[in-house]
Amino acid sequence: MRKITQKIYSAAFFLIAFTSSAQISTGTGGAASILANNPSTNTNVGIGVTNPKAKLEIAGFPAISTTYTFLNEGDGYDKSRLLNIGTLRENSTSTNGARLLTFYDVPPSNISPNATTMLAIEDRQDANRLRHTAIANGSSFFRLSDKTQTAFVDIFDDGTNVFFDLPKSGSYLTVGGRAVWPVAHNFWVKTGTSKFDHDVFIDTNLCIGTSSFTDGSTTYRLSVKGKVRAEEVKVYNTWADYVFNPNYALPSLKEVENYIAKNGHLQNVPSAKEITQNGLELGEMAKIQQEKIEELTLYLIQQNKELTKQNSEIEELKAQVKILLAQKK
Structure with missing residues (x-):
């Protein structure tokens, strides 16, 4: 009885040792599909692999x-x-x-x-x-x-x-x-x-140093809180060539003088208060300044015409005086 028991234990031990290093065949045959690895010292489990390199290796x-x-x-x-x-x-x-x-x-x-x-x-x-x-x-x-x-x-x-x-x-x-x-x-x-080493395209709005891109009812594509430095700024806007239109109502210098005395700034130019409250729009301000430059040009042309006329009249008077003096002699 003892010998039989020992044989059973020996067989069980053999099966445990055998299956701990088993290679499982993908073929049919039940227990016959469980085979020893090659080499048999390999303790990994392989399915369809006779020498598995991992704890579990499955072949395709x-x-x-x-x-x-x-x-x-x-x-x-x-x-x-x-x-x-x-x-x-x-x-x-x-x-x-x-x-x-x-x-x-x-x-x-x-x-x-x-x-x-x-x-x-x-x-x-x-x-x-x-x-x-x-x-x-x-x-x-x-x-x-x-x-x-x-x-x-x-x-x-x-x-x-x-x-x-x-x-x-x-x-x-x-x-x-x-x-x-x-x-x-x-x-x-x-x-x-x-x-970004290449181009950046933004379809909406960009804020720098601020979280708001609106000012009143106006929405700005670029909003910056702080100083902006650039080598060149290009602004697209309408221009003031309408001043040179023959129908342009150029105010007289007296009218300009009266407007300044009453309002403290030139006509069409924002006041200091307006700039402080609303900011300075570069494109619009450049156009207004150009308007004033062109108006000044018209004033200079007018004055030049008047001076030319006066000089002509003076020269004519000089000639008449010269004739009169010659006649008296």
């Missing part, structure tokens, strides 16, 4: 260069599923028994000439939350989705270009810190600096 289709035949794309994924972990999905019948975490290694086939890998994670409500696909010698794609299957992170590489999208409204990206609700800006650099 053996030949990389072979083109396999599938009924359709879904059939290719079903037969290429290497990992199937977690609870069965609600639609596991239509997905051929897929679970919450799956990894696929799809070889080249009659459906697609390029091999494809895909990692997918679903939640318990059967909503896909993470998906990554990579096509051999082709594009790759990564997506995170919410509970409604709306994508909120998309990263796509077409081999030349990379697209990083946050397509869901209400997306916020914070750099150099963490966003605390309510988040003030959809894109926020909290520490460090931002640099």
